[in-house]
Amino acid sequence: MSVRDRYWLRLLLLVGIPVGVLLLFFVLPLVIMLWLSFHDGMPPAPYTLENYVRLFDGLYLNVLWRTLTMTVQVTVLVTIVGYTLAYSVVQFSRRTTLLLLLVILPFWTNYIVRMYALINIFQTGGAMSWALNAVGVLNEDYGMLFTHEAVLIGLAYVWLPLATLPFYASLSNLDTDLIDASKDLGAGPIKTFYSVTLPLTYNGLIAGIILVAIPTFGAFVTPALLGGTDQIMIGNVIDQQFNQAFNWPFGAAIGIFVSLIVLVVLGLSTKIGGNIVGVGGDQQ
Amino acid sequence: MTRMHTIEVENVTKEFGSLVAVEDANFQIKDGEFVSILGPSGSGKSTILRMVAGFETPTTGSIAIEGNEVVGVPPFERNSNMVFQNLALFPHLTVAENIEYGLKQANVDKETRQKRVSEMLETVRLEGYGDRQPDELSGGEQQRVALARAIVNEPAVVLFDEPLASLDRKLRQHMQFELQRIQAETGITFLYVTHDQDIALSISDRMIVLNEGAIQQIGTVEELYNAPMSQFVADFLGDLNAIPSTITDLSEEYVTLDTSEGTIDIELDAGGRNENLIHSDGLAEGEPVNLCLRPHEISLQTEPPGDGQPSVTGTVKSRMFRGNEIAYIIETRWDEFLVIEDAGNEQLTNGTPVHLTWSRAGTYLFTPANGTKPNPKPA
Numbered sequence: 001m002s003v004r005d006r007y008w009l010r011l012l013l014l015v016g017i018p019v020g021v022l023l024l025f026f027v028l029p030l031v032i033m034l035w036l037s038f039h040d041g042m043p044p045a046p047y048t049l050e051n052y053v054r055l056f057d058g059l060y061l062n063v064l065w066r067t068l069t070m071t072v073q074v075t076v077l078v079t080i081v082g083y084t085l086a087y088s089v090v091q092f093s094r095r096t097t098l099l100l101l102l103v104i105l106p107f108w109t110n111y112i113v114r115m116y117a118l119i120n121i122f123q124t125g126g127a128m129s130w131a132l133n134a135v136g137v138l139n140e141d142y143g144m145l146f147t148h149e150a151v152l153i154g155l156a157y158v159w160l161p162l163a164t165l166p167f168y169a170s171l172s173n174l175d176t177d178l179i180d181a182s183k184d185l186g187a188g189p190i191k192t193f194y195s196v197t198l199p200l201t202y203n204g205l206i207a208g209i210i211l212v213a214i215p216t217f218g219a220f221v222t223p224a225l226l227g228g229t230d231q232i233m234i235g236n237v238i239d240q241q242f243n244q245a246f247n248w249p250f251g252a253a254i255g256i257f258v259s260l261i262v263l264v265v266l267g268l269s270t271k272i273g274g275n276i277v278g279v280g281g282d283q284q
Numbered sequence: 285m286t287r288m289h290t291i292e293v294e295n296v297t298k299e300f301g302s303l304v305a306v307e308d309a310n311f312q313i314k315d316g317e318f319v320s321i322l323g324p325s326g327s328g329k330s331t332i333l334r335m336v337a338g339f340e341t342p343t344t345g346s347i348a349i350e351g352n353e354v355v356g357v358p359p360f361e362r363n364s365n366m367v368f369q370n371l372a373l374f375p376h377l378t379v380a381e382n383i384e385y386g387l388k389q390a391n392v393d394k395e396t397r398q399k400r401v402s403e404m405l406e407t408v409r410l411e412g413y414g415d416r417q418p419d420e421l422s423g424g425e426q427q428r429v430a431l432a433r434a435i436v437n438e439p440a441v442v443l444f445d446e447p448l449a450s451l452d453r454k455l456r457q458h459m460q461f462e463l464q465r466i467q468a469e470t471g472i473t474f475l476y477v478t479h480d481q482d483i484a485l486s487i488s489d490r491m492i493v494l495n496e497g498a499i500q501q502i503g504t505v506e507e508l509y510n511a512p513m514s515q516f517v518a519d520f521l522g523d524l525n526a527i528p529s530t531i532t533d534l535s536e537e538y539v540t541l542d543t544s545e546g547t548i549d550i551e552l553d554a555g556g557r558n559e560n561l562i563h564s565d566g567l568a569e570g571e572p573v574n575l576c577l578r579p580h581e582i583s584l585q586t587e588p589p590g591d592g593q594p595s596v597t598g599t600v601k602s603r604m605f606r607g608n609e610i611a612y613i614i615e616t617r618w619d620e621f622l623v624i625e626d627a628g629n630e631q632l633t634n635g636t637p638v639h640l641t642w643s644r645a646g647t648y649l650f651t652p653a654n655g656t657k658p659n660p661k662p663a
Contacts, residue, residue, distance in 0.1 A: 177372035180339055183359045184366045185433065186389030195385075199376045 051253035170204025296345030323494030380414035581646020
């Protein structure tokens with residue numbers, strides 16, 4: 001009997017390695033974290049629900065709320081800027097490849113290097129302060145490092161390419177005849193945008209939003225470097241629990257809780273979003 | 285009030301950089317007419333259509349729809365609707381919503397909209413299809429939706445950008461009849477762009493033949509087919525075989541041509557198309573002229589024809605059976621000629637030397653400069 005005839009062997013050869021890798025490096029760590037989160041200290045410690053109760057302490061709820069607000073703001077900002085950027089690349093340019101390259105270029109630079117560049121720009125007496133003084137807007141040293149806005153701009157800057165690419169992909173796939181048809185039937189440019197362009201690029205829009213919202217929700221390097229101690233996000237708390245407080249069970253509990261929030265929001269948004277726009281998941 | 289022209293195109297030229305896509309186009313289309321713009325690809329026909337629709341702006345010249353100048357008016361404020369080549373149905377809307385789209389933009393109230401949509405579905409014979417998505421329909425049904433969407437607002441003119449090109453022959457013929465029926469029912473002016481002379485000849489009242497951005501001839505289908513003014517028009521509206529020759533003798537009634545196979549006399553009827561060409565164009569002795577023959581007007585015979593009957597010689601190269609007729613490709617000293625004979629006639633085998641004779645009515649004289657190289661297509 002050859003391999004071809006043996007169903008289970010074929011299946012194993014086909015998906016065995018990826019499934020094995022996923023089990024080992026994704027499912028197993030997740031299970032360990034879940035198991036850990038119900039312990040009072042590192043095992044063999046007694047089981048407890050204390051870690052989850054502690055989450056609802058005002059301190060952590062505050063950080064969680066700040067993280068949610070930040071995520072929404074970053075996502076909205078990136079969506080507006082990224083969509084406009086992708087739209088203009090598609091509409092007004094013949095040098096699409098070059099412009100797309102410019103969009104991706106920051107990704108080739110080390111994340112930390114880019115963060116330090118932003119620190120240089122935002123700090124008191126830094127590049128931004130110098131430029132504002134040079135053009136005469138300000139006449140004193142100015143800095144915005146360690147503010148909410150600094151973190152917002154930093155995160156938006158980092159995730160912009162991630163959202164622009166799916167926006168670009170869906171916009172460039174849009175048949176321009178459909179735009180022409182809409183105008184031909186009497187719809188002006190704004191009406192055409194809302195009734196044709198937006199609904200037909202909806203999937204790309206959602207993809208870009210998800211790609212930005214999820215890493216923003218878990219961000220910890222950017223808020224640590226640009227926001228300092230006043231702007232910590234939930235990612236920083238998890239980081240602290242694992243690396244400074246060495247309270248792994250509590251860190252694990254926060255991690256699990258955050259993942260649950262993401263899953264619930266994701267599920268709700270695709271369901272509601274799909275109904276609002278009137279396109280199901282089977283489009284495109 | 286005099287009869288209105290739905291569309292008036294005056295001295296319209298469109299340049300894309302150094303390329304002249306349309307050169308000094310002039311034509312009028314009357315209310316309720318069905319007019320085709322016919323030309324090979326790249327002749328500028330779609331550019332004319334897009335200028336009427338408002339997607340392109342003429343470099344110079346004026347375009348009027350129902351007497352109102354529209355150059356500079358955006359497409360969404362023009363009283364014209366278009367059926368796109370790829371139909372451009374909105375994939376995220378149902379059939380009914382697609383048709384309703386234009387009414388919504390015109391702020392028609394909901395009740396009237398629903399009434400009009402169901403009327404349109406009836407007109408294009410798609411009752412009960414309103415709730416489907418466009419991609420659930422067949423090609424022919426999608427064509428009907430695109431048509432319904434374009435006529436629902438009762439525009440002054442509906443513009444067609446070769447929408448039937450993608451259909452198979454049977455369905456295309458059927459849709460041609462449907463277009464004519466709907467045009468007659470609605471009375472809306474139709475302007476149809478195509479490169480397919482069969483479609484243009486069969487559906488339109490009048491045709492505008494275009495080549496390399498310039499209008500070659502405008503007229504009814506019969507005029508263009510029977511009295512083409514240039515070899516290009518004649519060749520484009522049916523196959524044509526050309527014998528290059530030189531004028532050696534010219535009188536009021538006769539023109540004598542010298543071909544590389546001897547001389548041929550052509551009788552000129554007073555006021556006839558050949559007479560017009562020779563005398564009004566002022567052709568003189570010594571000038572080149574093409575003697576052109578329609579495939580149906582040529583007869584083949586193995587024996588040389590009798591006294592005075594003009595003829596040329598050739599060899600049968602191939603033969604195609606077409607049911608009631610037979611198409612021959614004849615190798616001549618100039619080119620391959622296409623000859624079509626009744627199937628009842630004696631069949632000639634490949635390699636047979638033949639004499640080609642023709643009836644007087646079937647000859648056209650064209651100045652070679654007027655047209656492209658004759659190239660009979662063994663269709």
